[in-house]
Amino acid sequence: MQTGTTKTPTSQLARTRRRVTIADVANDLGVTKSTVSRALNGYTDIAEGTRLRISRAAERLGYRPLSHAQAIRTGRVRSLGLVLQIDNEDSARPFLADFIAGVTQAASAENWTVTIATAETERGVRETLSRLVDEQKADGFILPRTRLRDKRVETLRAQNIPFVMFGRTEDPTECSWYDIKGEDAMRAATARLASQGHSRIAHVPGGGEYTYSKLRIGGYRDGLAAAGLSFDPALITAPAITHDAGEAATRSLLMMAEPPTAITFAVDRAALGAYRAVQDLGLRIGRDISVIAYDGIPEGAYADPGLTTFAVNSRQAGDRLASLLIKRIRGTAPEELRELAPATLVERGSDGPPRLTPAELAQCLKDIQKT
Amino acid sequence: MQTGTTKTPTSQLARTRRRVTIADVANDLGVTKSTVSRALNGYTDIAEGTRLRISRAAERLGYRPLSHAQAIRTGRVRSLGLVLQIDNEDSARPFLADFIAGVTQAASAENWTVTIATAETERGVRETLSRLVDEQKADGFILPRTRLRDKRVETLRAQNIPFVMFGRTEDPTECSWYDIKGEDAMRAATARLASQGHSRIAHVPGGGEYTYSKLRIGGYRDGLAAAGLSFDPALITAPAITHDAGEAATRSLLMMAEPPTAITFAVDRAALGAYRAVQDLGLRIGRDISVIAYDGIPEGAYADPGLTTFAVNSRQAGDRLASLLIKRIRGTAPEELRELAPATLVERGSDGPPRLTPAELAQCLKDIQKT
DNA sequence: AAAGTTTCCGAAACCGGTTTCGGCAAGAGG
DNA sequence: CCTCTTGCCGAAACCGGTTTCGGAAACTTT
Numbered sequence: 001m002q003t004g005t006t007k008t009p010t011s012q013l014a015r016t017r018r019r020v021t022i023a024d025v026a027n028d029l030g031v032t033k034s035t036v037s038r039a040l041n042g043y044t045d046i047a048e049g050t051r052l053r054i055s056r057a058a059e060r061l062g063y064r065p066l067s068h069a070q071a072i073r074t075g076r077v078r079s080l081g082l083v084l085q086i087d088n089e090d091s092a093r094p095f096l097a098d099f100i101a102g103v104t105q106a107a108s109a110e111n112w113t114v115t116i117a118t119a120e121t122e123r124g125v126r127e128t129l130s131r132l133v134d135e136q137k138a139d140g141f142i143l144p145r146t147r148l149r150d151k152r153v154e155t156l157r158a159q160n161i162p163f164v165m166f167g168r169t170e171d172p173t174e175c176s177w178y179d180i181k182g183e184d185a186m187r188a189a190t191a192r193l194a195s196q197g198h199s200r201i202a203h204v205p206g207g208g209e210y211t212y213s214k215l216r217i218g219g220y221r222d223g224l225a226a227a228g229l230s231f232d233p234a235l236i237t238a239p240a241i242t243h244d245a246g247e248a249a250t251r252s253l254l255m256m257a258e259p260p261t262a263i264t265f266a267v268d269r270a271a272l273g274a275y276r277a278v279q280d281l282g283l284r285i286g287r288d289i290s291v292i293a294y295d296g297i298p299e300g301a302y303a304d305p306g307l308t309t310f311a312v313n314s315r316q317a318g319d320r321l322a323s324l325l326i327k328r329i330r331g332t333a334p335e336e337l338r339e340l341a342p343a344t345l346v347e348r349g350s351d352g353p354p355r356l357t358p359a360e361l362a363q364c365l366k367d368i369q370k371t
Numbered sequence: 372m373q374t375g376t377t378k379t380p381t382s383q384l385a386r387t388r389r390r391v392t393i394a395d396v397a398n399d400l401g402v403t404k405s406t407v408s409r410a411l412n413g414y415t416d417i418a419e420g421t422r423l424r425i426s427r428a429a430e431r432l433g434y435r436p437l438s439h440a441q442a443i444r445t446g447r448v449r450s451l452g453l454v455l456q457i458d459n460e461d462s463a464r465p466f467l468a469d470f471i472a473g474v475t476q477a478a479s480a481e482n483w484t485v486t487i488a489t490a491e492t493e494r495g496v497r498e499t500l501s502r503l504v505d506e507q508k509a510d511g512f513i514l515p516r517t518r519l520r521d522k523r524v525e526t527l528r529a530q531n532i533p534f535v536m537f538g539r540t541e542d543p544t545e546c547s548w549y550d551i552k553g554e555d556a557m558r559a560a561t562a563r564l565a566s567q568g569h570s571r572i573a574h575v576p577g578g579g580e581y582t583y584s585k586l587r588i589g590g591y592r593d594g595l596a597a598a599g600l601s602f603d604p605a606l607i608t609a610p611a612i613t614h615d616a617g618e619a620a621t622r623s624l625l626m627m628a629e630p631p632t633a634i635t636f637a638v639d640r641a642a643l644g645a646y647r648a649v650q651d652l653g654l655r656i657g658r659d660i661s662v663i664a665y666d667g668i669p670e671g672a673y674a675d676p677g678l679t680t681f682a683v684n685s686r687q688a689g690d691r692l693a694s695l696l697i698k699r700i701r702g703t704a705p706e707e708l709r710e711l712a713p714a715t716l717v718e719r720g721s722d723g724p725p726r727l728t729p730a731e732l733a734q735c736l737k738d739i740q741k742t
Numbered sequence: 743a744a745a746g747t748t749t750c751c752g753a754a755a756c757c758g759g760t761t762t763c764g765g766c767a768a769g770a771g772g
Numbered sequence: 773c774c775t776c777t778t779g780c781c782g783a784a785a786c787c788g789g790t791t792t793c794g795g796a797a798a799c800t801t802t
Binding site: 414445632 | 757758759760761762
């Protein structure tokens with residue numbers, strides 16, 4: 001960078017044997033580069049026999065086209081973009097490794113790569129998306145944590161950049177997605193609690209800006225209706241996606257005149273906060289208060305009692321999203337690329353038949369308060 | 372892919388305004404592409420005034436060279452490679468998001484990108500490393516979780532591929548690294564416990580194949596020596612990096628004739644396993660048994676009592692590693708790229724003066740066993 | 743058998759950069 | 773004043789692919 005004309009060739013000694021290029025393959029067969037290129041890229045104006053000879057020669061010589069050499073002409077780099085928003089306490093953390101594993105696995109199966117970037121703010125994410133496209137670092141994007149109204153979607157749609165979402169959005173125009181049926185899970189959770197004998201069942205939702213939150217609330221209400229229980233708006237707390245917020249939400253529920261004997265949580269992490277709130281009051285999860293949550297984070301297994309939850313397979317999600325995005329980039333219509341998968345119930349010890357009625361529970365809590 | 376000569380141009384409608392290329396900048400100033408290129412790349416055979424005019428014009432027109440267009444000639448794509456090994460229960464998970472945030476932040480500050488890949492096995496990792504280099508997807512690599520004898524290092528060193536390690540290795544030849552001084556942390560942890568009055572202090576190490584494990588054991592022993600305590604090999608358990616293994620290790624220590632009153636853990640996750648073991652015996656962490664660990668995972672704050680630990684700043688680690696790697700790729704000698712940083716003590720409630728002597732503790736445990 | 747179609751492939755341009763080479767002009771030296 | 777450097781930049785090749793265009797050969801059709 002500094003010595004000008006006498007610039008030192010840094011990586012001279014490296015890379016011993018030269019790569020085999022398309023010209024090598026062409027020479028080997030006595031055809032031209034253009035023939036090799038078209039044969040390998042599925043053009044129909046190449047005789048079947050020739051195509052076979054060429055692909056065999058390419059195989060034999062170990063020829064692998066350089067994606068960035070292709071990109072200079074095609075504008076496609078065969079790379080999937082993943083832009084993560086990392087705020088102070090991102091609840092996506094525990095899933096991240098699995099999710100990434102899924103994405104990279106599907107990508108490399110097609111010989112694509114994954115380019116990852118992070119940003120701190122919502123605006124930063126959008127800028128990063130544009131920059132990566134502008135510099136042709138990625139051909140399309142996977143968007144985790146979809147919001148009801150998602151600005152990333154607006155940005156990408158406006159610029160005609162392919163993308164797939166992990167989660168649904170309010171306006172599905174031009175959108176592709178993979179999502180877990182969180183609404184089904186919450187309905188099942190509520191039904192399960194009702195069938196155990198609970199009549200006052202609360203719900204602690206996730207962040208209101210996220211689509212999943214709204215869906216899970218809907219599932220909760222459907223579950224109540226199916227069980228013939230009336231819906232009490234007071235039993236839906238403020239959103240909670242952290243341990244602390246879950247603890248606070250639980251306390252507020254237990255302070256009610258007629259407290260719930262069971263709580264569904266949109267998010268495991270918040271449910272784990274309930275453990276402390278309940279223990280502090282001298283009660284026990286799974287006996288005095290039943291809890292069912294959603295996510296399937298590993299910590300749930302180590303809580304005491306273990307957290308009953310609907311687990312999502314993050315790895316599979318990543319895998320499917322990458323596959324969908326590749327198809328999207330190759331031209332499939334967005335409407336054809338939509339998939340839903342169920343969450344799977346992991347039965348542990350945090351739920352069961354109620355020991356007390358809501359009234360008894362209220363009395364019991366009042367007694368505790370006094371001492 | 373199928374219609375041959377009449378191949379459909381998929382992304383025709385997209386990308387409205389054409390990118391500004393180096394030719395645009397050249398035309399704007401009435402110079403040639405080569406002059407612009409050399410001016411922007413710091414060649415010394417360009418007059419200072421010309422360089423200024425060119426860089427200003429480039430700025431004004433919004434010119435950004437396409438890294439893959441450069442790569443076709445230079446062989447460098449300005450991308451850092453990160454290959455993660457994802458096995459069933461990877462203990463690196465909690466740090467991953469922060470670590471990636473650090474890496475990508477430092478990379479984008481230099482206008483580089485991060486290409487991420489995963490593999491399941493050690494061999495898979497090495498194959499992926501080679502493949503990424505072979506296809507020129509990355510110019511160098513960040514290697515997390517360094518082992519004492521690391522095959523990745525052998526592979527990369529043999530092929531002359533730049534890399535930096537998160538952690539040190541036995542044979543430092545040609546190696547660059549960033550590492551946390553885990554040995555210092557363990558020495559401090561041991562010294563702290565000794566000064567609180569503990570005389571029997573145990574250590575639960577991490578996986579023997581990892582470098583950090585050996586270093587932390589060394590720190591533990593140094594701490595004992597500094598406090599004038601004798602070293603008892605029986606107080607070092609089998610390696611434990613999971614919750615379950617930590618629980619088992621703790622149980623085995625408490626079964627001893629002369630059990631320890633304090634335990635240092637190489638890894639937070641294992642320390643959290645100790646909580647269950649201790650609670651099951653009706654004892655309390657921080658009073659009957661003191662615990663100090665290492666890592667700083669968020670769950671430690673929610674344990675009861677909170678886990679005293681030496682926290683590492685994963686984000687900074689990622690940031691520094693990316694910076695080091697870029698320097699390495701640009702030609703700095705590996706020996707000059709080695710950094711160590713301290714872990715920071717987070718004081719919570721899991722340690723304190725011993726309530727019982729080892730003998731009393733043993734008696735107490737025997738009593739419990741009977742009932 | 744001549745004309746019109748297809749089929750299939752080579753020649754050459756092109757993508758957006760980098761790098762080599764050589765030459766002109768200005769300055770230095772004699 | 774002439775030669776020899778040196779400074780500075782243009783011309784052109786090059787990197788490894790893709791794509792357009794056109795034409796020869798084979799195959800149909802009339």
